[in-house]
Amino acid sequence: MIENGLLADSHGRVMRDLRVSVTDRCNFRCLYCLPETEAALNFYRGRWANFSNPAPITRNWTSAEKILSFEEIERLVRLAAQLGIDKIRLTGGEPLLRQELEILVGKIARIPGIKDLAMTTNGFLFEKKAKALLDAGLQRVSFSLDSLQRETFQKITGRDGLNEVLRGIELAQQMGFAPVKVNAVIIRGVNDQEIESLAEFGRIHDLCFRFIEFMPLDSGRAWQKDLVVPAREILQKLEARFSLRRIESDNKSETATRWRFADGRGEIGIIAPVSEPFCGHCNRIRLMADGKIRTCLFSAAEHDFRTLLRDGSSDDVLQSELKSVVWQKEDRHHIGEPEFVPPPRTMSCIGG
Ligand code: SAM
Numbered sequence: 001m002i003e004n005g006l007l008a009d010s011h012g013r014v015m016r017d018l019r020v021s022v023t024d025r026c027n028f029r030c031l032y033c034l035p036e037t038e039a040a041l042n043f044y045r046g047r048w049a050n051f052s053n054p055a056p057i058t059r060n061w062t063s064a065e066k067i068l069s070f071e072e073i074e075r076l077v078r079l080a081a082q083l084g085i086d087k088i089r090l091t092g093g094e095p096l097l098r099q100e101l102e103i104l105v106g107k108i109a110r111i112p113g114i115k116d117l118a119m120t121t122n123g124f125l126f127e128k129k130a131k132a133l134l135d136a137g138l139q140r141v142s143f144s145l146d147s148l149q150r151e152t153f154q155k156i157t158g159r160d161g162l163n164e165v166l167r168g169i170e171l172a173q174q175m176g177f178a179p180v181k182v183n184a185v186i187i188r189g190v191n192d193q194e195i196e197s198l199a200e201f202g203r204i205h206d207l208c209f210r211f212i213e214f215m216p217l218d219s220g221r222a223w224q225k226d227l228v229v230p231a232r233e234i235l236q237k238l239e240a241r242f243s244l245r246r247i248e249s250d251n252k253s254e255t256a257t258r259w260r261f262a263d264g265r266g267e268i269g270i271i272a273p274v275s276e277p278f279c280g281h282c283n284r285i286r287l288m289a290d291g292k293i294r295t296c297l298f299s300a301a302e303h304d305f306r307t308l309l310r311d312g313s314s315d316d317v318l319q320s321e322l323k324s325v326v327w328q329k330e331d332r333h334h335i336g337e338p339e340f341v342p343p344p345r346t347m348s349c350i351g352g
């Protein structure tokens with residue numbers, strides 16, 4: 001029996017984790033997210049001969065007046081926290097493009113009930129903002145780093161920014177953000193030959209290094225199953241090179257399966273939404289920069305909270321709408337199944 005005051009769905013799951021996208025804009029053009037560079041198009045072009053996916057998504061950046069203000073985000077987070085949300089992750093787009101993000105961090109850090117406040121970033125601007133974010137109360141940072149080779153990094157992200165990201169990761173560790181996680185999306189034929197060296201980088205630097213399967217959420221609709229390197233293949237490569245010990249976790253809603261290196265430094269995680277979905281224990285919902293709530297990355301429907309935030313609706317109305325939306329959360333995604341329909345929005349809009 002689930003308590004009334006919580007955000008429960010009809011499948012017995014209780015939401016604890018709210019991902020807040022603060023902008024849909026980005027200073028990178030990742031091949032798996034916003035594949036709009038010549039390098040990304042060249043990569044996919046060879047595979048487009050038998051390309052039968054829907055047309056690429058035409059995306060427009062959301063205009064400023066449609067983006068939630070910090071006060072609006074704060075109010076929604078406060079109301080969600082009263083209903084059991086205790087974990088907030090700021091994301092985007094690239095969250096560090098949002099001006100004065102530290103003000104929002106400070107507001108959320110002060111909300112009673114929020115135990116964990118993290119951010120996912122591509123890291124390019126991290127050095128400039130790190131101190132202000134730490135001082136404001138940010139606790140953890142996850143970086144995206146898909147390659148240690150300057151050229152491959154540029155091919156994947158569209159930006160010659162490897163050094164900035166590496167410096168950002170080092171700084172985050174020095175400043176005491178802990179644990180520092182680093183995410184790599186692995187794509188066959190792009191960076192799968194770097195799986196071992198990325199893991200070694202994680203081991204040497206004592207990071208939580210996480211490998212993520214490529215999901216059909218890119219703006220080019222270029223995802224194809226044969227580009228996904230499944231978790232078991234990633235693990236085989238890692239086990240051939242390292243001595244790993246599985247970390248058992250009591251936290252069923254964790255997205256990653258985790259391993260420790262036998263020599264004790266660093267940690268490996270593999271996030272396998274495509275080959276080994278973990279929907280059964282999902283406790284996440286997502287607030288997008290324009291005030292829409294999604295109950296799944298792959299939801300067909302979005303729920304407009306911006307209107308409620310701006311039309312004078314009471315806290316009670318907002319909370320009962322939140323409960324009703326969460327109750328309808330999908331049981332699982334359908335990637336790889338014949339009836340799968342990719343969502344109308346891309347990962348850069350939804351927030352990872
Ligand atoms: N811009 C920030 C960044 O890249 O870290 C935050 C937003 S990004 C959408 C959040 C996460 O989603 C990143 O770790 C990124 O690698 C991941 N991501 C983006 N597109 C993806 C895709 N098609 N499949 C799997 N992961 C994806």
Ligand code: SF4
Nearest residue numbers: 026028030033093122
């Ligand atoms: Fe930008 Fe992050 Fe998407 Fe890359 S993954 S394009 S950094 S939002």
